Amino acid sequence: MSGSEGNGTNTGTDKRPNELLTSWFVRSGWSKGELARQVNRRARQLGAHHISTDTSRVRRWLDGENPREPIPRILSELFSERFGCVVSVEDLGLRTARPSPSTTGVDLPWTGPQTVALLSEFSRSDLMLARRGFLGSSLALSAGPSLIEPLQRWLVPAPSAPRHEPGPAPSSRGRGRLSRPELELLESTTAMFRRWDAQCGGGLRRKAVVGQLHEVTDLLQESHPEATARILFKIAAELAELAGWMSYDVGLQPTAQKYFVLALHAAKEAGDKPLGSYILSSMSRQMIHLGRPDDALELIHLAQYGSRDCASPRTQAMLYAMEARAYANMGQPGRCKRAVRLAEDTFADAEDWDEPEPDWIRFFSEAELYAENSHSFRDLAYVAGRSPAYASLAEPLMRRAVDLFAQDREHQRSYALNLVGMATVHLLRREPEQSTPYVTQALQVAKKVRSERVNTRIRKTVDSAVRDYGDLAEIADLTDRLATELPETVEAV
Secondary structure, three states: OOOOOOOOOOOOOHHHOOOOHHHHHHHHHOOOOHHHHHHHHHHHHHHHOOOOHHHHHHHHHHHOOOOOOOOOHHHHHHHHHHOOOOOOOOOOOHHHHOOOOOOOOOOOOOHHHHHHHHHHHHHHHHHHHHOOOOOOOHOOOOOOHHHHHHHHHHHHHOOOOOOOOOOOOOOOOOOOOOOOHHHHHHHHHHHHHHHHHHOHHHHHHHHHHHHHHHHHHHHOOOEEEEHHHHHHHHHHHHHHHHHHHHHHHHHOHHHHHHHHHHHHHHHHHHHHHHHHHHHHHHHHHHHOOOOOOOHHHHHHHHHHHHOOOOOHHHHHHHHHHHHHHHHHHHOHEEEEEHHHHHHHHHHHHHHHHHOOOOOOHHHOOOOHHHHHHHHHHHHHHHOOOOHHHHHHHHHHHHHHHHHHHOOOOOOOOHHHHHHHHHHHHHOOOOOOHHHHHHHHHHHHOOOOOHHHHHHHHHHHHHHHHHHOOOOOHHHHHHHHHHHHOOOOOOOOO
């Protein structure tokens, strides 16, 4: 191996110009140097510090050299984000090592023991290998029927036969036994991790969550009464969803999807349909981020159908709000507006709900409702060719969300995202001067959270402002602030 990245696999006369990669590269508008810098940045986020790409290496890829992993996966992610759709390794004319079924894909067995084994294997691999950049190298994002069809088996009733030793939930610790206080401690620790994520972003405590998940899967490999096993599966599902969400937040998209899928399997073993619907909603958010609103809508409808008889009004309102986001990104204003109204009406019913709600839905507050619905109208504005009319519908909702999040010290990442959202609304309404204070404030909040999602949205918003209003002094000043104040990378720890 020569060079810090390593040579490609094509040699001699086998090497031909890669026309597919060249086509995507030309359309991206990137220079060879910019693509090299982005590859290096993403590699550092993955922990692959041995990678150091330059313009000559990019030229060799375009000339037909096939880079070694994890470069093909990194290129796939970068081009997917650039074009707002899934751009696979094959779409780029690159070859990748055939992944093993145990670490990739979503078509997994729906059985308790295999779910535990896969959770244990994947969390262990994450803890051991992610810092060296090897975990993501064997993962591929699934989309379309290959994603949706396997997940539909979430709806199939679980076997009625007990999978674990029957008996009541234990009250004292014995061999293979967990006491009620111990189970409650595991649940409260999961809730604590969730609060840390909301306040600090996914990059600060991700590995701690993965470590806790691995410990819980160890417990699941012991013999437990059915009631205890279900609680442990529920905790594992919540931790896996949170590990997926934090991975998504720092840009590890294939890793995030794998955790979400495993979380859904664990939720099924727990018999917790509302939790399963929440996990599917997280997957839906990821698909919207990746430019796959059709897949996002399928996932939300699957969530709604699966939890139709047991989800609380707050959970149902969250699902309606995500349905509106999907319709907005599909360019269907009528259905989007209907889903927005249903989200608002159903959320109003939450005040009369007198049953205790799980901690995972606590995030969906009045502020979050305003935020989601405003983003739906904002997304409609983009799909409709930067329509000021839809931006005007988003503006009062976004303003209310920002005001509420400003009073909330826990959900700092949401505050930053909505500050950026407010800035984009003003840009859509052709009010650049009014957008700059929100970007400036978002930059200050971004310093407190480790979220590549926040950083990327700030960068894209500033780029858009510079492109349209770069001659304004306020906008030019934003570019300087961006260069000095925004962290260049977010390490997933």
